[in-house]
Amino acid sequence: MHVLRHFDKDIEEIKAHLLRMGAMVEDSIQQSIRALLEGDLAMAEQVIANDDRIDQMEIQIDQHVIELIAKMQPAAGDLRFVATVMKITPELERIADLAQDVCERVIEMSSEPAIKPMTYLPRLAEDAQKMVRDALDAFVRGDAGLARAVIRNDDVVDQLTEESFRALLTYMLENPRNISPAIRLTFIGKYFERMADGATNICEMVVYLVEGRMIKHSAES
Amino acid sequence: MKIHVQDFDFYYGDTKVLHGINLDVPERQVTALIGPSGCGKSTFLRSINRMNDVIPEARGAGLIEVDGKDIYAPGTDVVALRRRVGMVFQKSNPFPKSIFDNVAYGLRIGGVRDKRALAATVERSLQRAALWNEVKDRLREPAMALSGGQQQRLCIARALAVDPEILLMDEPASALDPIATTKIEELIWELKANYTIVIVTHNMQQAARVSDRTAFFMLGRLVEYAETNTIFMNPKEKMTEDYVTGRFG
Numbered sequence: 314m315h316v317l318r319h320f321d322k323d324i325e326e327i328k329a330h331l332l333r334m335g336a337m338v339e340d341s342i343q344q345s346i347r348a349l350l351e352g353d354l355a356m357a358e359q360v361i362a363n364d365d366r367i368d369q370m371e372i373q374i375d376q377h378v379i380e381l382i383a384k385m386q387p388a389a390g391d392l393r394f395v396a397t398v399m400k401i402t403p404e405l406e407r408i409a410d411l412a413q414d415v416c417e418r419v420i421e422m423s424s425e426p427a428i429k430p431m432t433y434l435p436r437l438a439e440d441a442q443k444m445v446r447d448a449l450d451a452f453v454r455g456d457a458g459l460a461r462a463v464i465r466n467d468d469v470v471d472q473l474t475e476e477s478f479r480a481l482l483t484y485m486l487e488n489p490r491n492i493s494p495a496i497r498l499t500f501i502g503k504y505f506e507r508m509a510d511g512a513t514n515i516c517e518m519v520v521y522l523v524e525g526r527m528i529k530h531s532a533e534s
Numbered sequence: 535m536k537i538h539v540q541d542f543d544f545y546y547g548d549t550k551v552l553h554g555i556n557l558d559v560p561e562r563q564v565t566a567l568i569g570p571s572g573c574g575k576s577t578f579l580r581s582i583n584r585m586n587d588v589i590p591e592a593r594g595a596g597l598i599e600v601d602g603k604d605i606y607a608p609g610t611d612v613v614a615l616r617r618r619v620g621m622v623f624q625k626s627n628p629f630p631k632s633i634f635d636n637v638a639y640g641l642r643i644g645g646v647r648d649k650r651a652l653a654a655t656v657e658r659s660l661q662r663a664a665l666w667n668e669v670k671d672r673l674r675e676p677a678m679a680l681s682g683g684q685q686q687r688l689c690i691a692r693a694l695a696v697d698p699e700i701l702l703m704d705e706p707a708s709a710l711d712p713i714a715t716t717k718i719e720e721l722i723w724e725l726k727a728n729y730t731i732v733i734v735t736h737n738m739q740q741a742a743r744v745s746d747r748t749a750f751f752m753l754g755r756l757v758e759y760a761e762t763n764t765i766f767m768n769p770k771e772k773m774t775e776d777y778v779t780g781r782f783g
Contacts, residue, residue, distance in 0.1 A: 318781060389766060390775055390779060
């Protein structure tokens with residue numbers, strides 16, 4: 314009873330495009346973590362240079378989706394897919410921007426005295442990275458259960474961000490020379506926390522895609 | 535509920551074409567009937583004002599109530615029913631008469647002779663059908679001289695002239711160009727302030743645009759009936775999803 318529609322090809326293309334963008338964003342996060350933990354400035358520069366390509370991909374996906382709406386007038390699951398893509402791409406683009414922000418702070422810190430208050434940051438960064446990866450997996454597999462698990466983990470990341478901030482505050486109180494690098498690390502903690510927020514937003518849209526329910530701003534989110 | 539349908543079956547001879555339809559149509563809302571050709575939606579529409587009675591060997595079983603009264607009950611005045619439940623067809627079908635006489639036709643059949651009353655009703659009906667401004671200076675000209683879209687609005691004015699409560703529309707815009715279609719859709723949107731409208735359409739975007747509730751028919755059965763937003767954004771039945779997304783072959 315089913316017919317293969319031209320529309321299905323478009324949907325598969327958009328999905329593939331979005332996944333390529335997602336992979337690039339994941340790479341940026343991964344590289345920003347390495348730049349931070351290893352002080353790898355070349356890596357930091359690389360992340361900053363790659364951001365333009367991610368921005369371009371966002372524009373291309375947007376154009377493809379708008380063309381699809383104009384020509385196909387999607388309904389039901391197709392409509393939810395298109396709406397989800399339009400919400401997910403800017404989230405991914407913002408996450409990439411945050412990875413770029415991490416790298417900019419890393420470069421700034423290279424000319425300052427080094428401090429070692431990394432206690433919570435590596436875990437925070439890894440959690441944020443995993444949430445973004447799981448959010449993309451949830452989208453690809455249409456897995457609302459995984460999406461909900463990611464959303465729940467956002468509280469853990471928020472807690473880690475807070476703990477990271479407190480640890481850095483202690484360093485600042487101990488020695489005023491730590492203030493500048495510690496503030497930059499506080500920013501970096503916030504950037505990872507916002508990446509996790511982005512993953513949460515993506516997952517809210519995955520639940521909408523799969524179940525047709527908007528859980529944003531509800532008790533569930 | 536303006537229209538209440540319960541376990542309604544319909545047969546052409548021995549062939550059962552509608553199977554146990556259950557559906558309530560709210561007053562002063564637009565209810566769209568969608569589904570592939572031959573799914574029974576037009577048969578169902580025509581059952582609501584007993585237009586199918588004229589087809590030999592066609593018969594219904596089950597209950598259809600308008601305002602709580604069984605319209606198939608013995609002794610029902612079918613002419614009075616059709617006055618309350620008007621109909622507009624796919625192809626505009628003006629009579630070979632003047633614009634005025636087309637709209638006044640039903641009133642004259644109903645015995646209205648007073649010229650002023652006729653003129654007032656004709657004007658009001660043409661205004662409600664959003665045609666008055668285009669024809670007020672040429673009411674005596676033949677209706678056939680109007681464009682397709684105008685003819686269809688004339689037929690709507692003709693249906694409105696006898697003061698119905700319900701309007702049944704069987705693909706009222708399918709033979710019209712996009713501009714005329716938009717006018718009909720706007721008109722449907724305005725008319726629902728005063729009338730209960732049931733519309734059959736093959737154009738799913740039209741159903742999405744004009745209706746409050748949508749019923750999806752398939753092979754003579756009502757598959758899903760819900761608010762139009764639900765049908766087009768998050769239908770419960772897979773068959774509905776396949777149909778509204780065009781996956782249905």
